Amino acid sequence: MKIEVRYQSKTGHTAKVADAIAAALGVKAEPITVPVSPETDMLFLGGALYMIYGCNLDPALVRYIAELPPTVRRAALFGTSALMTFGNKRMLKRFRAKGIEVVSESFHCYGEFKGLQAGHPDAQDLSDAAAWAKRIAV
Numbered sequence: 001m002k003i004e005v006r007y008q009s010k011t012g013h014t015a016k017v018a019d020a021i022a023a024a025l026g027v028k029a030e031p032i033t034v035p036v037s038p039e040t041d042m043l044f045l046g047g048a049l050y051m052i053y054g055c056n057l058d059p060a061l062v063r064y065i066a067e068l069p070p071t072v073r074r075a076a077l078f079g080t081s082a083l084m085t086f087g088n089k090r091m092l093k094r095f096r097a098k099g100i101e102v103v104s105e106s107f108h109c110y111g112e113f114k115g116l117q118a119g120h121p122d123a124q125d126l127s128d129a130a131a132w133a134k135r136i137a138v
């Protein structure tokens with residue numbers, strides 16, 4: 001099974017989670033500047049929420065989803081944020097529009113921002129992310 005891990009990250013939190021997921025699956029996490037193979041069986045895709053975008057996803061991530069090869073078989077969504085937790089739902093909407101199946105269980109953990117959620121993602125978050133990835137990558 002061809003698994004790819006991609007992430008959008010401005011301050012490194014989602015990148016950390018992506019690395020934990022990729023390490024658990026024996027692959028390498030790459031930023032969304034790297035395209036995915038059209039033969040991807042399962043794409044793990046992560047992002048975050050930013051008030052500079054109206055408390056929404058980075059437009060580069062939205063564009064990335066829109067431009068994914070339609071032959072990607074399935075996606076699994078993960079994300080970090082400091083307050084709101086609807087980032088994965090926002091991504092899900094984009095995947096539905098694209099017609100790519102999404103695994104029902106997604107992963108979210110907090111990411112520190114301006115003193116909120118200090119220390120996150122922490123070791124427990126990363127271990128939870130790794131366990132989630134192993135559970136659903138079947």
Ligand SMILES: Cc1cc2nc3c(=O)[nH]c(=O)nc-3n(C[C@H](O)[C@H](O)[C@H](O)COP(=O)(O)O)c2cc1C
Binds near residue numbers: 010048054080085
């Ligand atoms: C510029 C900026 C704006 C943010 N705006 C929001 C927001 O509107 N809602 C929220 O829940 N978190 C917000 N956060 C917190 C981030 O979503 C959180 O820290 C996340 O883990 C950042 O991921 P990254 O380090 O991968 O970029 C913001 C963070 C930054 C840097």
